[in-house]
Amino acid sequence: xxxxxxxxLCKSFDNIVATLNKKPGIAxxxxxxxxxxxxxxxxxxxxxxxxxxxxxxxxxxLFESEHLLTPKDFTATVASAFWVHTIDGRMNTRENxxxxxxxxxxxxxxxxxxxxxxxxxxxxxxxxxxxxxxxRKQMDEYLEKILALKENFESAKFDADKYRExxxxxxxxxSEFEKLTEGIEKLQPYDDLWELVYKFTNEEKKxxx
Numbered sequence: 001x002x003x004x005x006x007x008x009l010c011k012s013f014d015n016i017v018a019t020l021n022k023k024p025g026i027a028x029x030x031x032x033x034x035x036x037x038x039x040x041x042x043x044x045x046x047x048x049x050x051x052x053x054x055x056x057x058x059x060x061x062l063f064e065s066e067h068l069l070t071p072k073d074f075t076a077t078v079a080s081a082f083w084v085h086t087i088d089g090r091m092n093t094r095e096n097x098x099x100x101x102x103x104x105x106x107x108x109x110x111x112x113x114x115x116x117x118x119x120x121x122x123x124x125x126x127x128x129x130x131x132x133x134x135x136r137k138q139m140d141e142y143l144e145k146i147l148a149l150k151e152n153f154e155s156a157k158f159d160a161d162k163y164r165e166x167x168x169x170x171x172x173x174x175s176e177f178e179k180l181t182e183g184i185e186k187l188q189p190y191d192d193l194w195e196l197v198y199k200f201t202n203e204e205k206k207x208x209x
Contacts, residue, residue: 005055006076012048013083016040020094024101027109027166034098041091052084106170113163113175116156120179123152127183130190139201142194146187153184 020037024030059077126149133142157180164174 002055002059003070003073003076005051006073006080009048009051009055009080010076010083013087016044017087017090020091024098024105027105027169030098030101030105031169034102037091037095037098045087045091048087049084052080055080102170109166109170116159116163117177117179119152120156120177120183123149123156124179124183124186127186127190130187133190136197136201139194139197142190143198146191146194149183149187150191153180153187156180157184 020033020040022029022033024033055077059073126145130142130146156177160175160177160180163177167174
């Protein structure tokens with residue numbers, strides 16, 4: 001029985017290490033590994049150490065009662081003891097590695113978010129140019145630009161929500177993305193204006209036929 005328990009214990013340690021040794025590529029994977037490590041240290045490790053202590057106590061009792069123990073029994077216990085004595089060092093090493101992984105993933109995310117914010121500023125600059133647009137003969141061009149900007153902002157709203165989700169996941173405060181809100185609000189009057197011009201132009205054509 002002790003042989004099976006030792007083998008099961010070693011397998012548990014092996015599975016945990018294999019799970020925690022995965023290389024995180026994105027924030028979700030990183031946070032999942034950090035939480036798994038925290039859970040292991042908080043509860044799972046104590047359960048495994050208690051199991052090893054019980055195995056040792058049971059084996060000592062068998063030994064003292066002169067119950068026949070095979071070399072396999074001692075070998076299995078040595079294997080379990082190896083895990084018990086090395087697991088804390090392994091977890092410390094993994095914690096340091098995850099800290100480096102977090103720095104890498106956070107840097108990548110910041111760079112990606114900076115590019116997103118730069119695109120928002122560019123779109124806002126395009127909106128601001130509409131204050132200089134006033135040629136009815138270029139109405140179709142203006143309407144196309146407005147439509148493109150509306151589509152960009154709609155897509156950006158979706159992306160902004162995703163960025164906020166990742167920020168919260170990483171333990172950060174979610175960004176407001178003020179330029180997105182500003183761009184949408186500033187575009188709306190121009191959208192209304194040129195839509196009105198478009199309708200008026202069509203009606204005017206009907207009247208002058």
